[in-house]
Amino acid sequence: MHDGLIASLYRFLGNLGYHHPLHPTQLHIPVGMVIGAFILGVMGAFRHHRELKHAAWYCMLIALVFTFPTILTGLLDWSQFFAGAMLFPFKMKLILAGVLLCFLLTAYGLGRKTKGEHGAMVAIYTFCLLTILALGYFGGELVYGARSVSTPEDFKAGEAIYAENCGGCHPNGGNVSHPNLPVKNSPKISSQETFLAWIRKPKAPMPAFPPTAISDDQARELYQYITNVLNKS
Numbered sequence: 001m002h003d004g005l006i007a008s009l010y011r012f013l014g015n016l017g018y019h020h021p022l023h024p025t026q027l028h029i030p031v032g033m034v035i036g037a038f039i040l041g042v043m044g045a046f047r048h049h050r051e052l053k054h055a056a057w058y059c060m061l062i063a064l065v066f067t068f069p070t071i072l073t074g075l076l077d078w079s080q081f082f083a084g085a086m087l088f089p090f091k092m093k094l095i096l097a098g099v100l101l102c103f104l105l106t107a108y109g110l111g112r113k114t115k116g117e118h119g120a121m122v123a124i125y126t127f128c129l130l131t132i133l134a135l136g137y138f139g140g141e142l143v144y145g146a147r148s149v150s151t152p153e154d155f156k157a158g159e160a161i162y163a164e165n166c167g168g169c170h171p172n173g174g175n176v177s178h179p180n181l182p183v184k185n186s187p188k189i190s191s192q193e194t195f196l197a198w199i200r201k202p203k204a205p206m207p208a209f210p211p212t213a214i215s216d217d218q219a220r221e222l223y224q225y226i227t228n229v230l231n232k233s
C-alpha cells in the first residue's frame with residue numbers, strides 16, 4: 001500500500017471531523033461473533049441441538065467475513081498511528097490474526113456441508129476464542145501498556161495521552177527502534193517550547209503530532225507527565 005494514500009485517507013476523515021483509529025470500529029464484530037459461535041456451539045453440542053449448532057455456524061461465518069476488514073483497518077491504523085514500527089505487541093497481533101484466520105477457515109472447511117454439525121466444531125470455536133483473547137491482550141498492551149497505577153492523579157491525563165500516542169514506541173520513556181534516543185533525559189524535553197516544536201515536527205521515522213491529534217493543552221499535560229513522572233521513574 002502507498003504511504004501517501006493512507007495518510008490522505010486519514011486526512012480526509014479528519015476533515016470530516018473523525019480523528020480516531022479505524023480498527024476499533026470493526027474489531028467488535030469478529031470478536032462478538034466468535035464469542036457467539038463458542039457459546040452457541042457449546043450449547044448445541046451439549047444439548048445435541050441442531051439449530052443451535054447452525055446458529056453457531058452462522059456466527060462463525062460472520063466472524064470470518066469481518067476478519068478481513070478488521071485486519072485491513074488494523075494495518076492502516078498501524079501505518080498511520082505507529083508509523084509502521086515493528087513493535088513486539090504488533091508482531092504478536094499480526095501472527096495471531098493469521099492464526100485466527102486459519103482456525104476460521106478450518107471451521108469453514110469442516111462445517112460447510114452440515115452447517116456446523118461436525119463433531120470438531122466446538123474445539124475449533126474454542127481455539128478461535130482463545131486467539132481472540134490473546135489478540136485483545138496485545139491490543140491492550142499496544143494502547144495502554146505504558147500506564148501505571150502509581151501515577152499521581154495530577155498527571156493521569158498526561159499519562160493517558162502518552163500511553164495512547166507515544167508508549168508503543170517509547171515504553172517506559174525508552175525507544176524501541178532507536179534505543180540511543182530515549183524520551184527520558186532527552187534534550188527535546190528541556191523546555192515546553194522545545195518539546196512542542198519536536199512533537200509537531202519530529203525527525204522521521206517518528207510521526208508528527210498535529211494539533212488535531214494532540215492539542216496545545218494536551219501537549220502541556222503530556223509534557224508535565226514526562227518531566228514530573230516518567231523522567232523521574
Ligand code: HEC
Binds near residue numbers: 085167183
Ligand atoms: C512510531 C514510533 C514513535 C512514536 C509513536 C513516537 N515516537 Fe518519539 N521517537 C521515535 C523515533 C524513531 C525517534 C528518533 C528520531 C530520530 O532519529 O531522531 C523518536 C524520538 C523522540 C524524542 C527525542 C529523542 C532525542 O533525544 O532525540 C522524543 C522526546 C520523543 N520521541 C517523544 C515522543 C513523544 C512525546 C511521543 C508521543 C506524542 C512520541 N515520541 C511518539 C519514534 C516514535
